[in-house]
Amino acid sequence: MERPSIRSYSIRGSRITAAQRAAKRLLQELHGIPVENKKLDLRAIFPTAEKIIMEIGFGMGEATAIMAINSPQNAYVAVDLHPPGIGKLLSRIQEAGITNIKVIEDDVHVVLPYMIEDESLDGVHLYFPDPWPKSKHHKRRIITPAFLQLVASKLKPGGYFHLATDWSPYAQAMQLVFSTSMQFSGGVIDKSDWRPVTRFEGQGIDKDHRVTDLLYLRI
Numbered sequence: 001m002e003r004p005s006i007r008s009y010s011i012r013g014s015r016i017t018a019a020q021r022a023a024k025r026l027l028q029e030l031h032g033i034p035v036e037n038k039k040l041d042l043r044a045i046f047p048t049a050e051k052i053i054m055e056i057g058f059g060m061g062e063a064t065a066i067m068a069i070n071s072p073q074n075a076y077v078a079v080d081l082h083p084p085g086i087g088k089l090l091s092r093i094q095e096a097g098i099t100n101i102k103v104i105e106d107d108v109h110v111v112l113p114y115m116i117e118d119e120s121l122d123g124v125h126l127y128f129p130d131p132w133p134k135s136k137h138h139k140r141r142i143i144t145p146a147f148l149q150l151v152a153s154k155l156k157p158g159g160y161f162h163l164a165t166d167w168s169p170y171a172q173a174m175q176l177v178f179s180t181s182m183q184f185s186g187g188v189i190d191k192s193d194w195r196p197v198t199r200f201e202g203q204g205i206d207k208d209h210r211v212t213d214l215l216y217l218r219i
C-alpha cells in the first residue's frame with residue numbers, strides 16, 4: 001500500500017496510558033477493523049444501518065461515541081492513527097455497549113483508497129482537522145483538491161461531507177478548495193444539533209475561536 005509522503009498529523013502528544021494500551025490490545029479485535037489491502041464489505045459489517053458514515057480524525061472519540069449512541073440507526077467507521085485516542089474510543093465503545101462503531105487505525109489517505117469501495121459511504125465527518133496555521137505547513141492540511149476527489153469517489157451521489165474548524169483562515173481555505181471541485185456543492189451552515197461539541201472544539205472556544213461548520217453534498 002502506497003503511503004502519503006506528507007503527514008497531515010502531528011506525532012507530538014502521543015503518550016499512551018496503560019489503560020489505553022490495554023484497551024488497544026484487548027478490544028481492537030472486537031471493535032476494530034484490521035488494515036488490509038482489501039476492500040471492505042461495509043453492508044456485511046453493518047447489515048441494518050440506515051447510513052454508513054466515516055469519521056476522519058476522531059481524536060479521543062468523545063463526540064464519535066455520543067453521535068453513535070444518539071443515532072443507533074446509523075453506523076460509524078472511525079479512522080485515526082493516534083494510539084491514545086484509538087485506545088480511548090475502544091474503551092468508550094466497550095463501556096457503553098456501543099455496536100455501531102468500528103475503528104480503523106491508520107492514515108485515511110491509506111484507508112480510503114485501499115479499503116473503501118467507491119460510492120459506499122453516505123456521509124463523511126471531518127471535525128477540527130489539524131489547522132497547520134503557519135504558511136510553511138499549509139501543505140500538511142488535509143483538505144486539498146486531491147483529497148476532495150478521493151472523498152467524492154467514496155461517497156454515494158447525494159452523500160454529504162460535513163466539516164468543522166475553529167480556525168477561520170482554514171475555513172476560508174477549505175471553501176476555496178471546495179469551490180474548485182465539480183463534485184461538491186454546499187457551503188457554511190449553522191452548527192447542527194447532532195454534532196456534539198468535540199474536545200478540540202471546547203479548547204478552541206475557551207480561546208474565543210469562532211467555529212465554522214461546512215456542509216457539502218456529492219453531486
Ligand SMILES: C[S@@+](CC[C@H](N)C(=O)[O-])C[C@H]1O[C@@H](n2cnc3c(N)ncnc32)[C@H](O)[C@@H]1O
Nearest residue numbers: 009057058059080082107108127128198199200
Ligand atoms: C486536531 S485533532 C481533532 C480531533 C477531534 N476531531 C476533535 O475535534 O476533538 C485532529 C485528529 O485528526 C487525526 N488525523 C490527522 N491526520 C489524519 C490522517 N491523515 N488520517 C487519520 N487521522 C488523522 C489526528 O491524529 C487527530 O486525532
